[in-house]
Amino acid sequence: MDSNVETNCSSVPQHVLSSSGQKMPVFGLGTAVDPPVAPEVTKQAVVQAIKLGYRHFDTASVYGTEQPVGEAIIEAISLGLIKSRDELFITSKLWCNDAHGQLVVPALHKSLQNLKLEYLDLYLIHWPVSLKPGSFKFLVINTEDVVPMDFGSVWLAMEECQRLGLTKSIGVSNFSCKKLAHILSFANIPPAVNQVELNPMWNQKKLREFCNANGIFITAYSLLGAPGTAWGSNRVMDSDVLKEIAEAKGKTIAQICGRWAYEVGVSMVVKSFNGKRMKQNLDIFRWSLSEDEVKKMNGISQSRHHRGDYFISKQGPYKTLEEFWDGEI
Template identity: 65%
Template sequence: MAEQQHKPEEMVSIPEVSMGATGQGIPSLGMGTAVYPFGSASETMKSAILDAIQLGYRHFDTAALYQSEQPLGEAIKEAQSLGFIKSRDELFITSKFWCTDAHHDRVLPALKKTLQNLQLEYLDLYLIHWPVSLKPGELIELPLKKEELLPMDFKSVWESMEQCQKLGLTRFIGVSNFSCKKLQELLAVAKIPPAINQVEMNPLWQQKKLREFCKEKGILVTAYSPLGAKGTLWGTNRVMECEVLKEIAEARRKTIAQVCLRWVYEQGVSIIVKSLKKERLKENLEIFDWMLSKDELKKIDGISQKKGYPGLEFVSEEGPYKSLDELWDGEI
């Protein structure tokens, strides 16, 4: 049955981008698996991942929060049995632990649970999902309970991350949603620097300051919500409805999504983009054989900037961050 559903496609070879100080490559374009409500699309998700592998996708991004680790694990297993890939080593798998596990003694057990869900022996990249801790607990959910917000002890949590890497359970470690200042704090105590900082980035939220800082420190930026994550809890329609992008797309005979992804790709970062539709998955790969002109880049450069997902859930009078300014250290 599965073989009929997944007819062979012409495979695209996705270029790699180097992970800063490590010098190791990561596919420049990967597939995201965050569908809201979380866990609501596991069968569709598994099928879409199999389509993606056949089309040439090799990086898959998941998280404990998304409840997509199990369908991803099943899809990887099926892709091997169907001969789409020879071994798991051909893939680059990223996951993240949730804030309830952002405690020294909970990081390693959280990774072991993730590996169990994925039916894998190791991850390629393990990330701290947010620079926030929640009271330890088994329930992983949004919206979170503000009274359970706690400051994160970067030093002890990062020591546990380093241990995960030393044990060979993940090849690389990194962070997500960290500002320059929070990265600076982490770098001051880290023995192994983070390989990646995964953050919201698109033409309407270009992250110039953060990208400059990460480049200087040898940390690769991975862009999530490159299309604005329309239709999700954390998303906005503004990117896909941006007039500047519409005009460029029409003149180019490309889709707005392709213009966005090409722009992000040209910034030298890696990209995570989510779609469960095969046509879209295919369309998102058609960005490597053309370039934006200087004039187009200048127009995109002039788009007024606004963050799509400010992260208000993590702000509380009693919590570690009393304002958005404190959460993002003024980078908003």
């Protein structure tokens, strides 16, 4: 951590979520850490991010980072960095072993207990699949534990979470157009957000068009391809096209990807606990990409990287990746 990084008081633009009218910061800090780090490292990274001007923090029950995020919020208030929790936008997610109608509300209560918060700003279904209750061990998924999700009962329980005031908005993550359409066919409260893998090498054009037409906001994760994780790669950071544009602009590849995401109209959560890079990553709002640069980026070969292979088996609800992603792969 860089303790001497200057505070950046510039405000991050916000987007209004269609289904709730709530304002969501365009830029956020992700806390999915693979391999895991000590809770104190996560806590101090969040405190430092608040100093720099970050106001959106993304966590999940499966990340094991809810507790340090909550502790960081308490410390930030005690240090006077923010006046109250209401200045922040906090997202967490329902993990697959709790993706059963009767377990959703208790799972959110547990997340709130970990975070020491009274409410979330956004609660997401992490993946469109369930695991047998109580079957999950951290970072280990056994294919025999994968079961079909009862979308109706799970989404009804998500709506109950919002009605109870436990979360201001609800949404999904890693959902295809077809699965979103299914939710929309019966939802009383439509998903506010779909958080998905999105970067210049997987630009999700079809999904973006579908979500835009249906009032669902997209949040991008893996904007840099998640290098250093078990499932990620360096393919974004190694892209010759992105290197060329970054060099010409005098920017980092991370800044180029962030600006691109902003210009295509999505929000983003980026994971870096390095103070210098956290500050750099915020610098995407006072400049723009040229038409020619965007054209070059749109010409990059496309492929999904985070495919969810661990949910696929001959005995399970999804036999192939094509079936899991409804052809969007």
